[in-house]
């Protein structure tokens with residue numbers, strides 16, 4: 001895992017945005033794996049600003065999102081579909097029909113997951129996957145204990161993830177109990193991965209990731225086995241690592 005240490009959230013967002021722009025310039029028909037949550041919003045802002053200024057074209061790009069809540073309407077304020085439109089797709093020249101999210105209407109059978117796997121394969125796989133990390137080490141919505149071999153499917157959210165995401169809803173009761181998420185094996189097939197980590201809330205999990213073992217109890221730890229992962233972390237996110245080790249471990 002290559003570590004890029006940055007000062008703050010803004011610097012992380014800029015570095016990540018630059019990497020996405022570079023990817024799209026190198027390969028205009030890139031398949032981008034995209035993430036939601038608080039972490040990548042600054043990166044999306046950077047991409048939108050760059051688009052306005054430099055007209056970087058996304059016309060041939062396809063996007064596949066990591067995950068979606070089950071049971072929310074697509075236009076519900078908390079749906080990841082709406083998040084993607086508002087934060088990125090509405091502001092750049094990506095073709096909406098080339099943007100994909102797993103279906104919020106998925107039932108717990110395997111159909112939707114398989115459909116999404118086939119879609120990714122038919123696009124030729126993911127060139128660059130952007131990832132955040134949950135406070136419990138989840139990637140996408142793959143919670144601790146998920147098999148590293150998992151593929152896209154419906155997952156149950158842990159209480160801690162529902163609590164962490166309750167800030168986007170009126171109350172914790174409104175947070176869906178299930179989501180559909182790209183699997184860990186699916187994420188690992190991406191040719192390149194950008195892992196973004198910012199803020200003190202992520203400092204403990206980042207410490208575990210950088211110093212601990214590869215273990216299904218920490219889903220993100222599998223990323224250490226991937227050949228092309230860049231971790232962009234800010235000073236606050238690295239605070240526990242620094243405190244406990246005096247230096248950054250890669």
Ligand code: GLP
Nearest residue numbers: 036037038039132133134140141
């Ligand atoms: C969410 C998403 C993840 C995201 C993570 C961290 O629940 N499903 O894809 O990376 O949790 O979210 P945030 O960036 O808001 O801290």
